[in-house]
Structure formats: structure tokens, C-alpha cells
Amino acid sequence: MCLAIPAQIVAIDEASDRATAMVDNVKVEVSLALVEDIAVGDYVLVHVGYALNKIDEEEALKTLDLFAEAGLRQAQ
């Protein structure tokens, strides 16, 4: 369940607690009611018009490394 897509925040409207997020040049309007400390440039998960969570870029890279590492290990 729960289709959520990573998108980058490109503009924030503090007054309405809303933001514009982008995925590859496609803009989506989202509510920031469920998140805190979001800045322009952050990546968030978008679900039914809401930002659900901030994406941890460091962890994303670590996860990708894990995939590659599994590959290396099996090659040995």
C-alpha cells in the first residue's frame, strides 16, 4: 500500500505550511503538516499530497553501497 515518491522541495510557503516539490521537472504541491525543519533542497517522500518524511541522503548512499557490497562478496 502507500504509494510514496521521493521529491525535492523547491519552494516553501510558510504561511500555508505548503511546499512545491519536484520529481524530474514534474511539480507537485504538498502539505508540510506532517513534517518539521524542511528546507528548500531537501528530499521528502510524498504521499496523497503530503510530505511524509525527509529522506536521509547519507543513508540512501549507504544502502546503495550495501547492494554493491553484497555483489562484491559473492563474486569473491
Add this chain to the structure above:
Amino acid sequence: MKYIDEFRQQTLARQLAGAIRKEADSSRTYRLMEFCGGHTHAIFRYGVQDLLPDNVEFVHGPGCPVCVLPTGRIENAIELAERHGVILCTYADLLRVPAGLGKSLLKAKAAGGDIRMVYSTQDALQIARANPEREVVFFAIGFETTTPPTAVAILQAQAEQLQNFSVFCNHVLTPSAMQAILDAPEPVAIDGFLGPSHVSTVIGSQAYEPFAEHYLKPIVIAGFEPLDVMQSSLMLIRQLNEQRHVVENEYTRAVTREGNVKAQRLMQTVFERRDTFEWRGLGLIPHSALKLKPDYAAFDAEVRFQLPTIKASDVKGCECPAILRGAKRPVDCKLLGTVCTPENPMGSCMVSSEGACAAYWSYGRLRDGRGKQQKAQAGKA
């Protein structure tokens, strides 16, 4: 697409496939339940099973909120539009789900019911603001990912003192469903769980710790992309090989141990647990669903409109109850592909594109023989 494409790379897929092949013990089978319908959909759409050895099997779980919604609730929603003349706002996923007597929201809309597809609870609020003389009801479904947005809408409606907005609440809880599966009288052979991605973003990985401990099953919170599913499967295989049973988090880029505390607090403010709730295919499960707290009764459509409980009857021969618990597979159902197809769904597993039967039928039915397909193909176009 950032954080999507990198997690679908074929080269990494092949590497992971190699690692899984190497580490999976050929003398045993690994039966891994992917709880979430979104994972079921991804597994079939990308053909993940093709990259795994035969002794690693996915058992499809009940994490599909459309699938587990009893038809009686859809009939309540239709009644709201037809009898009470409300503007009924719904996510598109629900439009085609067949209810009793061949009805559906889409058919009710064609017959004149004011039923509107929305993409967000914010849209429903907007409709309420724009139509002050009409009652507007939002048909709320979903697990814990989708519940906070409903909470936000209710609080906003309260703050704006909207007089014409209410929610028909069908939100359900993931841990309860997991428990129902693990507590089933005839236990299903499940060795470990792939935990839902986005529900976990909200509730945190700690929500699953009691299960791992009590039922001695490993649980890996898996990200949404196919590489995440493979890596998580590998992590489960490792735990099983090492006879460990803990909660691990593969989706660290979006899930923390505590989860989204702000979203949790919003849910706790507005909702409380129902004593019991009927799940299509799984029967009555205690403390498994949410309703609005008495403080918010003005926004509770069930209170506002005195909606009756409508009992649904299951279709004879439909194996959804067993399939939702992982006890049977789609191919084990005699109705699959003959009477029951995505155009004419008989049971919950076929009504939503992430139901196990719908996903299997639409993407993967070539795997298990063609007999049934020929009949269905003959019926097309």
C-alpha cells in the same frame, strides 16, 4: 528520478541475485511474507521472483487497504451519496470496487450520485469550503501511512469551523493485521516478514519489535523499490540461516526506530481504537481499526449520518480469506481467471491492482501454466 532509479538498477540486481543464490541454503525453503500490497505489486511488475532461486518464495500478505475493506462499507458510502445527497470524496482506488447487488461507487456516480475522485484530503477540504450549503464526506481508507493526512484534514476543518465536512473512517492498523496472521488457528508457514515501507516511515521500526520477540520471526523493514525487496530478502535469509529473529531496517533512508513522531501525535489526537472491526477475508479483528474520538464527533460521518452496519456475503469458492493470510496462493483458487478477473473481480484480492490475485493475473500469470489464461483470453475484445 532521484532515489528511485538508483534502486532499480539491473546490474546491482544481478549482483544481489548472485549473493542470494550463494547464501540461500539449498536444503530448505525460505517463505517470506511481504506484508504490503505495494511490495506485492512491485514484485510482480518487475519480475523480482525471476531473480531469486526457487527455494525463496514470497507469500503475499493482507497489506492492501482496498482489498480488506468490507463491501458493506462501500455500500454505506454509496448510501451517503444516493440517500443523503452528500458530495462523497474518494481516492480513485475505491471507485471500481464491486459491492453488493452489482453496485460500485463508479456506477453510483453514473446514476447521478455526486461522487468525486480526489488525490488528497486537502482536495476534500477545498470542496467543503467551496460548497458550504452541501454536506461533504471524505471516504477515508488506508493503513498508518494514509491516516495522518486524514487527521490533518479533521484538525484543519475544526480550526476553520467548517460545518459541512465529515470523514467516513476506515483506517486500519498494521501491527493488528500482522498479529492476526501470526495468531491464526491454522498457522501458515511463514519464516519471516518483509515489513511495509511507508507505514514504517510513520510508525517506526520499533512497532515490530514485539512480534519478532514473541513469535520468533525475523522482520526486515523493506524499501519500496525492487532492489530494496531483494536486499531485504537477503537480510531475512541471513537471519534465518543464523537462527536470529530481530527487526532490521533496510529502508534506513526513510525509516527510523521511532518513526514520524509528529504524524503519530496527530493520529493520537484525533483517533482512537475501535473494539473490533471487520476485515474482508480476515473476519473480525479486535483493536485493529480507528474511529474518531468523541471530541471530533461533529466530523464523524458514522455519527452524523447514523450509518447502519451492512453485512457482506462472501462469494462461494472465493479463496481470498486464505490468500490474504498467506495460506493459499492465487493459483489455488478455482475462480481465478475463469469467473474472477480484474474486469469482474469476485473477491478482495482481485479488486485492487496490488491485491495478490490482481498483481499475479496482470503481470505474472504466465509462470504457472496457461490453461486458465486461454479461457480468459477468449473472453477479451
Add this chain to the structure above:
Amino acid sequence: MRSFIDFKNGKVDLSHGSGGRAMAQLIEALFVKHFDNELLRQGNDQALFGVEAGRMVMSTDSHVVSPLFFPGGDIGSLSVHGTVNDVAMSGARPLYLSAGFILEEGFPLADLERIVISMAAASREAGTPVITGDTKVVERGKGDGVFINTCGVGRVPAGVTISGNRARPGDAIILSGSIGDHGVAIMSSRENLQFATTIVSDSAALHTLVADMVDAAADIHCLRDPTRGGLATCLNELAKQSGVGMMIDEQKIPIKAEVKAACEILGLDPLYVANEGKLVCICAAEEADALIEVMRRHPLGRDAAIIGEVIADDDGFIQMTTAFGGQRIVDWLAAEQLPRIC
């Protein structure tokens, strides 16, 4: 006949369809003025034209698209391109079009004029004049603004036999360009969909591309444009008609990054999203490379690619190797795709 029609603020009313003076004025001031060709100016209920001896094709399409105006086109240009393309998919050179309008009482004349101007431009560009037409008006509430039916005729060059039942195992499957543009453009211009893209509809007349292809290849087996229901529906139709199956490679299917992103956001499968300026070509394997080269030289075929091959399969399955490396089938569309949250 002088026209007193207020194209700026006027609305369609029942008199415009009644056959009387108001209708005649509308036809003169709008349709004849903009479509402007000799055959139309004959002014009869039918258009008279001569033909060379040979085989003719005829095709018809009704257009009910909503919204009427969208990025990259409108119902007018779409109605021209759609029928020109259907005619062209036989290998024929399109000759003439007819246009029937069903107008809803109350429809703004300014919008109607805009649509007709667009249609006229499209038909001029495609070298396919609208030579006869019809206008009816229905009461308010009984139509969606405007419905347009276009019918087209064309002539098939000698020696060309292109038909959906000619696909054979071993044939190559070619796609002329990126999928999903039209459907995404339409969706992005619907209200209450909180997303915006720069994607425009790919609506275009494909007959000159087809002419180049027919000239280049000795024997094209099938041509079809993947409109409603997308590429998936088109391939399933051809497979069924020919009694074959297909194996395609997801990585070879061209798709714009933005279209892919829009589909991800809405939970749609781009394989089922409509296209209005693309074609699928099935040809003998040996002809494929030469055809691709010819196509890529044409503005509408720059991204042409071989996406798979035809195989023997009585059940007519379309099988696809996913970009991830696994297998799936590409089934018929069950019902119109809707955005999903799950």
C-alpha cells in the same frame, strides 16, 4: 451573406443546428471561412471529387476528449491527426476529411472558433482538406461542449498490403518514439490534479513518416498507432489479430523522464497511457535497421527504436523483460487506468 455572429461573446444556440439561416451563417462564417477549399466551396450536401484507379481506405473517429484544450493541441487538431493517422496506418496517402460537429447549446462561440482554426491549420499542414461536414446542436446538458467526428479517405499505393494480421514470428517490432506524452499532457491540464509538467501532447499527423517508411521498406507487415489504451493495448490487438505473441524489452522503449515521473506520482503504468503521434511498425527482421534509419531522419521518428520481436504463441501473450531484469506480461487493459494511492 453578411454574418452577424458574435464570435467574441456569443454562444451556440439551438438555431445554429436547425437548418435555417442562423446555421447557414455559422457554416459560412466559421467552417467555410477557415477550412477554405474548392471542394468545400461547391456548397452541396456532398463533395464531388475524382480518384485515380486503385484501392481506397476509409476511416472514422469520434472525438470526445476532455479538456477540450490541452498543452500541445485541442479537440480540433486531435480530430484531424487521429483520422489522418488511421488512414495512414494502411500505408495510404490521406486525401480528404469530413467533419461532423455536435455542439451543446451554450457552448462559447469563441472556443468553437478557436477549435475550428486549429483544425483548419492541422488539416492544411497535413495536406488533407475538410471537404464536407455537418453541424447539429443538442440541448444544454446533453453534450460535453463539443463532440467532433471526422472521417477520412485515402489511397493505398500499389503493392502495399499493411494489415494487423500480418505479423509473423521473427518479425521486428518498431516504435517511432516516446510513449505517454499525450496522456500525461491531458492529465496535467485537468483541474484538481496538483501537479504541473512541461509535457505537451505528441498529437501529430504521421502520414509523411509512413510515406517515407513505405518507400524504404519492401514489405511492412503492420502499422498501428497506440492511442487509447497505450502501447500495451496496441500490441495486444496486433498479437490477437495475427495469432502470435511478442517479446519486448522495457529498456528499449523510449520514454521522457518527465512522463515517467508523472506516471510514478500518479501510480500509472506508462504502457497504458495514450499517445497521439506515435506508431508501431512490425516488419521482417531484415528490414528493421534500414527502416529505423529512415524513421530517425524524419522529425516524428527521431527516437525510433526496435523494442522487441514477434514470437509464436497461440495465447497471444505480450511478454516483457523488465528494466530490472525480471519477466512480466503486458496484459490487456482491464478498464481505464486511474491514479492510485496504494
